[in-house]
Amino acid sequence: MLLRRSSRLIKPHIGLYSTVVEPKLNVDEFRTIEDNPVNHSKQHIGKYYKIDDGLKRKLFSQGGLPKKYEKQIKTFNEACLMVRPQAIEIMEYINRTDFSKPVVRYLLYGERGAGKTMTMAHLAHYGHENGFCLVHVPYAPDWYKRPKEFGPSATHEGMVDLPLDAASWLIHFKSQNNDLLTKSEVGISKTYDWSKREQTTAGSKLIELVDHGINRAKYASDVIAALMDEIKIASTAGKIKTMVLIDGYNSFFNEQTRVFSDTRKKHPVTPDKVTLTQPFINITNFDWCNGVCVLSVDIFGMLGWERESYLPRYLLGKEGFEHLDPFVPIKMDKYDERQFDSCISYYVNRKWIQNTAQGFDKELKFLSNSNPYKLMELCNSV
């Protein structure tokens, strides 16, 4: 009795017999106030959560969110992501994972616009909040389809280097993991000699290695290779936890690229002749622990004539499948009833859909086939 009374005393603003209703947060049905993805669970499926602006800038300033979505964020004046069941599924798997065992590779697959990249972004946020070191490749096919610059590699004979792409990825890596890298005491296991005068000595911090790659773009690809090795070593030793996120992973196993071995653009090379490929194939291997790999296969990462199916074995090819096997394939589905309703209410709330004549949602559902991307495209004009 005494206890109960004392508990009442904790809330002095509500009198014992007061008629004042306990203050209730006014939250829309389609939103969740739980902005930390670490706490997301099945009950949040289909709801929107907000990413803090500063954090968004930190994680995705160098890419990671689709361009059209970025535009929408600007229009809506907030960055909101829907919690998809597939993201929750992977989070549950990660929570259950024994981190002393080899890394588990998760592979997202699905039709175009099903939400693979957005789920990646959600998981990147999750990994960041959870203290993972993020190795996030926003869209790997970009390197092979639209390289910024290419030239023969200085260190590996017969290979092609993408120095600017490599350096900009290092910037991305640094911006995502800056806090973690500066705080942690993780040292490098061995000395790397870049040239006669440049070297990174054993024991120096990981961030020094990254900075070297950013400042000397010539060595950026080699720095990435070294960085991947060091991350694997550090993770296996238990010093850091690592989350690898690669969008468009199948492009590492394509038949051909638009990177050329000569300046006249006559001889296109295969992805394995590009220096950037090997490090990322290396980090998705199973021979390390204390980490998790979330990859995605994208039909648009393929060359034009190889877009017959969106299923992983087809997109990865024999080599890619054998490299990843055993992996956990996770299908990105279209919106179900609840997610679709939630998306529509969000658009209505943002005044993005203003014409709400009777049956408009059914029409949209029919036209878009509940595909998230198509729905977004359709709603641009509603």
Next chain:
Amino acid sequence: MLKKINLNSLIPLAQRTCFRNYSQEPAAVETVHDDDFRVLNLRKTKGTQQQLSRRPKPPDVPPPRYKQMAVDQDWGAVWPGPKTFHPASVPLPVRQGWVPLNKTVPGKFANAELMKIPNFLHLTPPVIAKQCEALKQFCTPFPKGLETEEQQEKHFPVQFISSDYVHGLPTIRNPLSRIVTIKLKLSQLKLDEHARDKFLRLIGERYNEETDEITIVTDRCPLKQQNFDYAMYLLTALYHESRTVEEWESSKQEGDMEYYNWHNNQSKVTSTEVLNWGLPGDSKVEPPQEYISCVENLMNEGENEYNINKYKESVVKMLGLA
């Protein structure tokens, strides 16, 4: 012609002149040469026309035969052999032919549609029964122990199919009768795994996977017997050839495999390594059978949602994520 002239002469003269009063010719001239010239009568009157035409008398046709048929007649005697349809001999109200909607289909008389199609009026059940009864004296009893299909298949595994042709021509030969087909269940042959694989490769598309049946068709020799002998020779040769192991067969690589065998593939190496990673050297964990069959199904049956899902379930279970 004669009658016509006479009739003309019967028409009163005054009336005829009245018709022609606008004519410049004098009417008297016509009357004078009445017998010599034919008259060009431009304004023929209806009355005269009707009088001129005469309907031909219908010929004497007896009533159709089916009207005199008894109900219990012997139909086999009426229609003993194959014959074109005849409306008068068939006592059935048959109709045939295409008509627009809501029109009556033409009856059997003068109906070319009924005559064009073949009929089986000579093969009514009582006639067949009668013929069978007559043929019975030439038949032997059905062999004992071959009542069921399984028994037949066991004792006579090879099925032999050919066609005989009967026709009324100066020659009794038909070149199509030389073609011989033999069918056989593959399970009837005693083949081990290697021999079966080789047999299937040799026989190619002649094997039906659904029925487990092989079919050999021979038609290169001019006679049926020769073709049959050739087919049996082929079967024998195939059987023995598939049982021999050639020296070069041992150099078969993974790329030459016709199906995916998990035990020969990278998947075995990686999954075993994943499971044994970090474990002390002695204890060996083998991947579970469920996972193995899932990978094999995924590779052999081709990729689809179902197989991918099964693969996912097995991997989740194997890696202890469930």
